[in-house]
Amino acid sequence: MAIRENTISIIGAGISGIICALTLAKSKACKKSSIKVYEHKKRVGGRAHAVKVNDHFVDLGAGRFSSQLHHNVKEQVTSLNLPYETFPFTQLKRPQALHKSLKSILKNLKPLCDEHPNDSFEEFLTIYVGRHQAKEMINALGYDSLSLPNISPHIAFDIIEKHPEIQGFSENAGYEWFNLKEGFSALTEKLYQEALAHGVEFYFDHELAGIETNNNGSALKLIKDGKQEVTISEGEMILTFPPTAMKKLNCGFPQNWSDYTYGSIPLFKGFLFYDAPWWQELDLADHVVITNNPIRKLYFKDNRYVFFYTDSDYANFWRDTTLRGEAHYLSTVKTLMAEALRCHESQLPDPHIHTYKHWTHGVEFSQECCPNHPMTLVHKKSRIISASDAYTPHCGWMEGGIMAGRSAAETLLKRLGSEQAQKQRSEELAHV
DSSP: OOOOTTEEEEEOOBHHHHHHHHHHHTSGGGTTSEEEEEESSSSSBTTOOEEEETTEEEESSOOOEETTTOHHHHHHHHHTTOOEEEOOTTSBSSOOTTHHHHHHHHHHHGGGGGGOTTSOHHHHHHHHHOHHHHHHHHHHHOOGGGGSTTOOHHHHHHHHHTOTTTGGGSTTTTOOEEEETTOTHHHHHHHHHHHHHTTOEEEESEEEEEEEEETTEEEEEEEETTTEEEEEOSSEEEEOOOHHHHHTSSSOTTTTTOSSOEEEEEEEEEEEEOSSOGGGGGTOTTEEEEOSSTTOEEEEETTTEEEEEEEHHHHHHHHHHHHTOHHHHHHHHHHHHHHHHTSOGGGSOOOSEEEEEEEEEEEEEETTOOTTOOSEEEOTTSSOEEEOGGGSSOSSHHHHHHHHHHHHHHHHHHHHHHHHHHHHHHHHHHTO
């Protein structure tokens, strides 16, 4: 594969990579450039991954957006005429005792966050309400990442205010949420088709294996189809990888790219389909239950299906449970679901179809959570650009991904514009 000097090579065909490629392809500065996107999977989308089960689309990855919080996502969904519907899970059913007073407690504590910039959220709560109630509050919120030592009070309140199940414990109780009827893969597929129409070339089964930087420039080493090596050493290079993927490359991440450090947490989603919507008789349709067991957040999607969503240690609990076989996994789900609904296992039917997904590094973020974090990184010893939703100030894969992709494109366009202006000045001086 010949790589010309006027080629722009983008690694990664998730939402960031596609948006980056599309932004460049639409720009005047790149009309004569060849834009190529390399992806190690056989599909586009990255963590936007929907599958069709039982005639319904389910999002194994990104699964919802808010019109108030995800302006870029809403803009794309509207412009592409993608059908969407209400994501209704903002009302808790069978609340825990602490849920009644949780909003007022959090409201009184929020103004004190600035006094504890170096404390974890759990430490912060412990100071004011005691260790036992601190743990009870985090348990009642259903997101176990809130107990991690690198989650500050400010990050914690951001999580609480920007997630539908628990936004009711904040001032954002009225925010609306939606999901795409055909899943978020429909969005990335539409953008992919648009990018193709603008001349962007996509190459699948190309995995980035390493980066070389020296006095002669930079080179990307890719493995095609698991065996053939492809080297990219010409043109501009953009990596749309999350921090964990960057760390696996021999590129000195993060020290040669950023003054920040990065963390991640795992996620797990399990979907269950039944012959009949038994939960409707329990008045659970379109409601969510926050549990005291490893299921954590249990959702009942109208008359279609049931799913649960966990993070941190409980996400790994479910990964380990699936490794012990399908029968063990389904038995564990049924036992814990019965416990959450305060009924006997015999009262619950067995699902006839199910699917699940464990994301080893589901959410990635800057551990410093600094609002001044650049949305795009540039390698300190080369011209390579790095973009990720983890660099953005937004809590959300798709929204952050769109922001990251645009930022990477704008960084490159600014560079190209500066170089073109410098070239013109040099030519003008040569004629003087």
